[in-house]
Amino acid sequence: MNENNHYAIEARNLNIYYGNFQAVRDVNLTIQRNKITAIIGPSGCGKSTVLRAFNRMNDFILNSRVEGEILYHNKNIYDPDVDAVQIRRMIGMVFQKPNPFPKSIYENVAWGARINGFRGNMDDLVEETLRAAALWDEVKDNLKKSALALSGGQQQRLCIARALAVKPEIILMDEPCSALDPIATLKIEDLMRELSQNYTIIIVTHNMQQAARASDFTAFFTMAEDRAGVMVEYGTTNQIFTRPRDQRTEDYITGRFG
Amino acid sequence: MPRDTLIRQINQIRDEILILGSMVEQATLSAIQALKNRDINLAREIFEADQTINEKRFAIENAIIILMATQQPMARDLREMTAMLEVNTELERMGDYAKGIAKVVTRLGEGEVIIPLQEIEKMAEIAVSMLHRALGAFVSENHIQALAIPKEDDQVDELFNQAYRKIVEAMIANPGLIDHTNLMLWVIHNLERMADRVTNICERTVFSATGELFEIDSMDEDDANV
Numbered sequence: 001m002n003e004n005n006h007y008a009i010e011a012r013n014l015n016i017y018y019g020n021f022q023a024v025r026d027v028n029l030t031i032q033r034n035k036i037t038a039i040i041g042p043s044g045c046g047k048s049t050v051l052r053a054f055n056r057m058n059d060f061i062l063n064s065r066v067e068g069e070i071l072y073h074n075k076n077i078y079d080p081d082v083d084a085v086q087i088r089r090m091i092g093m094v095f096q097k098p099n100p101f102p103k104s105i106y107e108n109v110a111w112g113a114r115i116n117g118f119r120g121n122m123d124d125l126v127e128e129t130l131r132a133a134a135l136w137d138e139v140k141d142n143l144k145k146s147a148l149a150l151s152g153g154q155q156q157r158l159c160i161a162r163a164l165a166v167k168p169e170i171i172l173m174d175e176p177c178s179a180l181d182p183i184a185t186l187k188i189e190d191l192m193r194e195l196s197q198n199y200t201i202i203i204v205t206h207n208m209q210q211a212a213r214a215s216d217f218t219a220f221f222t223m224a225e226d227r228a229g230v231m232v233e234y235g236t237t238n239q240i241f242t243r244p245r246d247q248r249t250e251d252y253i254t255g256r257f258g
Numbered sequence: 259m260p261r262d263t264l265i266r267q268i269n270q271i272r273d274e275i276l277i278l279g280s281m282v283e284q285a286t287l288s289a290i291q292a293l294k295n296r297d298i299n300l301a302r303e304i305f306e307a308d309q310t311i312n313e314k315r316f317a318i319e320n321a322i323i324i325l326m327a328t329q330q331p332m333a334r335d336l337r338e339m340t341a342m343l344e345v346n347t348e349l350e351r352m353g354d355y356a357k358g359i360a361k362v363v364t365r366l367g368e369g370e371v372i373i374p375l376q377e378i379e380k381m382a383e384i385a386v387s388m389l390h391r392a393l394g395a396f397v398s399e400n401h402i403q404a405l406a407i408p409k410e411d412d413q414v415d416e417l418f419n420q421a422y423r424k425i426v427e428a429m430i431a432n433p434g435l436i437d438h439t440n441l442m443l444w445v446i447h448n449l450e451r452m453a454d455r456v457t458n459i460c461e462r463t464v465f466s467a468t469g470e471l472f473e474i475d476s477m478d479e480d481d482a483n484v
Contacts, residue, residue, distance in 0.1 A: 208332065209330055212332070241336075242336060242337065242469065243333065243468075243469030253332045254333050255332075256260065256261060
């Protein structure tokens with residue numbers, strides 16, 4: 001953490017390109033520690049691109065280029081001396097579609113810890129992590145069962161547990177509920193609220209109601225005329241959803257967009 | 259444009275609120291008419307009209323709740339709907355004031371009383387006019403107008419004070435009529451409160467249009483009653 005303030009991570013003058021195409025322009029966004037920040041906006045507004053920039057997932061995309069800074073512990077994570085793998089350990093990610101490994105529930109959680117050289121009691125860690133992900137009670141008698149046998153909502157909570165097992169500080173969530181039914185979605189949202197006591201969460205979501213329900217802060221992105229993603233407005237979720245300042249935010253969240 | 263259903267339904271509720279408002283205006287003017295002409299039959303009609311006002315108020319409230327549940331309004335839409343709930347309630351209360359005046363008419367019967375009619379008629383005229391324009395500002399989300407209307411409440415308060423003095427003087431001069439003359443205080447109080455509630459509607463208009471929630475300054479009833 002940036003120990004002297006409440007910020008977990010901060011994007012400064014962030015510009016992201018895919019080849020010649022500018023996908024994100026001049027984003028300045030400060031993420032508060034132990035809070036849930038939602039990034040919302042129409043398709044193509046660059047919100048997932050920005051999310052992936054927070055743990056250097058964009059490194060995997062050919063021809064992608066990042067300008068500006070992502071400050072984490074007062075250090076730009078794009079500096080040449082930074083280990084991207086270490087960054088991704090501290091800043092975990094949960095994806096749209098639950099993607100558990102085709103292994104047992106237990107192994108899914110233990111795997112990350114093991115390759116990180118975890119030396120403590122693995123059974124305790126698995127239990128603790130599954131409890132934190134609000135999954136323990138449902139799976140404790142079937143830890144050897146294949147993770148693929150779980151329901152979609154359970155699989156997603158398992159993926160969250162897997163992310164938690166390596167003790168990250170920040171969890172990035174990219175549309176984590178889009179493949180889930182409403183009840184499973186609400187369970188994930190409750191879980192996010194629990195987790196936010198110990199973790200910083202950034203969530204990208206198409207579901208505005210979810211952003212309104214589940215987040216503390218909201219950033220609204222849209223596409224500029226040249227199709228570059230820009231951040232229009234950032235504020236407390238209460239403010240964004242009751243009295244947005246920018247007409248574009250108003251139009252989007254009241255459904256007048258497009 | 260997306261959200262056609264939501265927009266259409268909001269417009270429908272706006273129309274219903276305007277209708278409810280005109281029912282309240284009508285009831286108020288009729289109540290003054292009934293007082294002026296000592297028309298007990300007209301007063302009874304106002305009791306019935308109030309029943310209709312109450313029913314319409316619940317129907318509007320229901321429609322708003324259903325719209326909130328089914329359309330999940332946000333931002334301006336959400337503010338307007340919560341404002342509509344408030345305005346709806348204010349209108350129903352104003353209907354009760356009209357009914358209260360009608361009740362005075364039936365209580366008086368044909369008994370002798372001194373009525374400061376000039377002030378009462380003027381108060382009702384101003385209050386109804388304020389209400390009418392306040393509702394126009396509300397449905398058109400005109401917060402500039404909404405901020406201006408409450409200032410007119412000062413005139414109503416001034417008329418209240420004049421009428422109050424006349425009523426007290428009448429009581430002193432004719433102690434035998436004190437029972438009936440006292441009822442005139444109810445009448446002017448109701449009219450004065452009605453104008454106050456117009457201010458509440460204007461506050462909700464400002465909130466709906468801008469998101470700002472604050473009291474619009476005008477003399478409140480405590481000042482007026484001094």
